[in-house]
Amino acid sequence: MLDLEFSQVSDPGRTRTHNEDYLDYVAPASPSEGHARGWLFALADGVGGHEFGEVASRAAVEKLVSGFRLAGEGEPLSVLLPKLVQAANTHVFETAMATRKGGASMATTLVTCALRFDRAVIAHVGDSRCYLIRHGQARQLTRDHTVANEQIRLGLIIKGERLANSSILSRCLGTEMFVNVDSCEQQVIGGDVLLLCSDGLHHSILENDMVDALAHDSDLQAAADQLVSVANQRDGRDNISVQLIRVKSVERVGMYRGRPYKLR
Numbered sequence: 001m002l003d004l005e006f007s008q009v010s011d012p013g014r015t016r017t018h019n020e021d022y023l024d025y026v027a028p029a030s031p032s033e034g035h036a037r038g039w040l041f042a043l044a045d046g047v048g049g050h051e052f053g054e055v056a057s058r059a060a061v062e063k064l065v066s067g068f069r070l071a072g073e074g075e076p077l078s079v080l081l082p083k084l085v086q087a088a089n090t091h092v093f094e095t096a097m098a099t100r101k102g103g104a105s106m107a108t109t110l111v112t113c114a115l116r117f118d119r120a121v122i123a124h125v126g127d128s129r130c131y132l133i134r135h136g137q138a139r140q141l142t143r144d145h146t147v148a149n150e151q152i153r154l155g156l157i158i159k160g161e162r163l164a165n166s167s168i169l170s171r172c173l174g175t176e177m178f179v180n181v182d183s184c185e186q187q188v189i190g191g192d193v194l195l196l197c198s199d200g201l202h203h204s205i206l207e208n209d210m211v212d213a214l215a216h217d218s219d220l221q222a223a224a225d226q227l228v229s230v231a232n233q234r235d236g237r238d239n240i241s242v243q244l245i246r247v248k249s250v251e252r253v254g255m256y257r258g259r260p261y262k263l264r
Contacts, residue, residue, distance in 0.1 A: 001031055002117060003248040004039060007220035011228050013200060014236030020046030020053035021198050021241040024061050026068050036073035038116030040065065041243050045128050045198040047107040047172055052099065056092050056108035056174050063091040064112060077114045077121040082181040085110060085123045085173075089181075092174035107174040111142060111196050118250035120194060123183040126172045129202050132186060133193040133214055138207035141184060145171035167199065194245040197227075200238035204231035220244045 012019040023043040028034035044060045046053025067084040088110060096106035109126025122130045127144040143149065147168045173179060188194075193214055209230055213223040224244050231240045 001034060001249075001251045002038070002115060003250075004115065004245055005220060005248060006041070006243065006245045007224045008241075008243040009221075009224040009228050010241040011232065011239065013239050014232055016237075016239060018054065019239045020057055021200070021239040022046075022054070022057040022061050023196075023241055023243055024065050025243070026065055034116070037068070037071060038077065038114055039245075040068045040112065040114045041194075041196060041245060042110065042112040043128055043196045043198060043241055043243055044111075044173075045109045045126070045200070045239065045241070047109065047126075047169065047174075052096070052106045053108065055095065055099070056106040057110075059092050059095050060088040060108050060110050060173050063088040064110070068114070077116055077119065078183065078185055081112060081114050081121050081123040082183045085112065085125060085181045086179065089125070089173040089179045090177060093177055096174055107169075107172045109145075109169070109198070110173050113194055113196060113245065115188065115194075115245070115247075117253040118187055118189070120186045120188050121183060122186065123181055125179055125181055126169055127167065128196070128198050131195040131197075131207070131210060132188075133195060133210055134189070134191070136211055136215075138195070138210045140207075141186060143182060145169055145182075167203075188247045188250060190247055190249050192247040194243075194247075196243040196245075198239060198241040200235075200240035201227060201231050201242050203238070204235040204240075214244075220246055 010021050026040040042061045044057035046057040109128040111124040111128040113122045124142045130141045132139050147170050213226045228240050
């Protein structure tokens with residue numbers, strides 16, 4: 001069966017007085033629940049410049065987690081996860097409308113990863129990221145929803161060109177009733193590490209730093225603490241959050257008419 005270990009850290013950084021990041025997870029209570037539903041990890045970063053950023057991030061993650069716990073057994077994660085992120089968006093939007101007459105300004109990014117059998121499904125909105133670290137290399141699985149990144153994708157600017165306001169989001173949760181959710185599916189193998197983080201981390205460290213922190217089968221909590229410490233030393237002007245999920249073993253399956261079957 002799928003066997004994981006994980007760690008997580010959320011730090012306010014060196015200059016901010018409060019933390020607008022929020023993270024949580026769902027671990028199966030039994031092997032049968034692991035087969036039926038799997039694991040869930042989620043990380044949100046309340047958008048700076050909006051009121052109630054910490055309320056938005058917490059509302060998004062809590063809605064996602066509760067929806068995952070109540071989901072039907074065996075529902076494909078590739079269908080379930082984007083649906084749950086959409087529900088989280090609606091919840092943040094409605095929370096903003098109810099918080100103050102006329103609606104409060106409330107928004108957050110969100111990245112989430114669900115794992116079952118030998119598959120990981122990642123869904124996200126905004127610039128919080130998910131990386132896959134395998135065989136000493138780190139690869140970004142998500143695409144930042146920023147104005148600068150959209151301009152690069154369209155060929156309007158060259159990658160690496162320095163831009164003012166390069167972190168302005170083109171998409172986030174809570175600003176509209178509906179949001180376009182990006183998702184992808186990744187087969188995982190024993191030894192893989194999935195890293196979810198807010199921009200306070202990935203703006204301050206390199207992919208090589210991620211690999212180095214996880215080298216030589218290091219303790220995951222120590223690795224998470226090291227990454228946050230390095231981000232604080234190099235910058236620390238933003239909240240910093242990271243989740244590390246190490247795959248210890250998987251259960252290989254095939255799919256037939258949407259139902260998994262065990263491979264020998």
